[in-house]
Amino acid sequence: MGRKRLQESADGRPTVHTVAARAGVSIASASRVLNGVGGSPETVRKVREAAAEVGYVPNAIARSLQSQRTELVALAVEDIGNPVYVEMMRAIESVVADSGRQLLVHATGGRIDNETALLRRLANRYVDGMIVSPIRVTADHLTALQDSPVPVVVVGQLAEDAPVDNVRTDSRRGIALAVDHLVATGRRRIGFVNGPLDTVPGAARDAGFRTALAAHGIVLDENLVEVGDFQYAAGRDATERLLARAEPDALVCANDLIAVGALHALLARGRQVPTDVALVGMDDTELARMMFPQLSSVSLGSAERGRRAAELLLQRIADPSLPPRRAQVAPSLAVRASSAPATHVPAPREEVTS
16 A cells, blocks of 8 residues: 555556556656657557556646646637637647647737736746737837747737747738729729727728729728728728718728628618629638628638748747748738629519519
8 A cells, every 4th residue: 555655646646656567667668658758669558558547647737847848839819709810720720739739819809918918928938839919019019029938929010120920911912902903893982991090900901091092093082981990890880980971882891890890881771782882801701701792802811821820930939049030921802792893783683473
């Protein structure tokens, strides 16, 4: 009985000593097998069988302290319910899982204090690294990123000299693709429903819209621009405000959630899409393909940005001495029924008389 107690932990769980005694091998041999280092085929077989027989479960905390690895990485985004982040998360999780790690996901609500607190908590080394996609970037963010003791990859726009790995896209160019397409279909009174201008994407998309109109010689009517938030309800409300004072023949929306809100606001006012008003969203999520009519949308490569961010993070974990790297994902436009040419008029239905 006394020997058995020595082979068990204080809480009665079997230890490496327990497994080694059952397998008839040295503690060092059992430890090597249980930590994945290996051994002779016979030793590996004996240790694994013994571990199963005694119900041995590795002590993750002890292994973490020993290896300086948790085998966990984190993802921090504004809203885990937003389809664009869902697509990004799926891509990241796939890469992380292939490396034998697990993904922890944090929803920050876009709050600067939440995001900087998460970055500072990295000092506790509760994960091996983090991917963060802030919609606002402040001096506090940059300080926390620079001071982080574990690798961090930022998905979004950062200054070129920021000392951190970064995956970005060009949402200004994405907005230009939408405007170019709408102009080519004959639209001239093009409106824009945006998210908050104090966010990185909001500011970039506003600038992209204004530049794109100017490139086509279209004078911007400020009545055709409305600001809300990057959510469905806010998008619908913002579109209703815009329609109360202006008559657009097309709308560009800063994301697909806003575009769905805009679609519903238009239909509620009796405006047909695309006959009366063409509509283009941004992010090209599954939501765009689920609507009727299906939404044209600018893809910013959410899944690809997630995949590249995960790859950069794993490379950084393996080699912290690498210089800061940048990855760029180009936008593209998926044209669907919501932005058919202005000359398109649905064929009249034949009336059936009896």
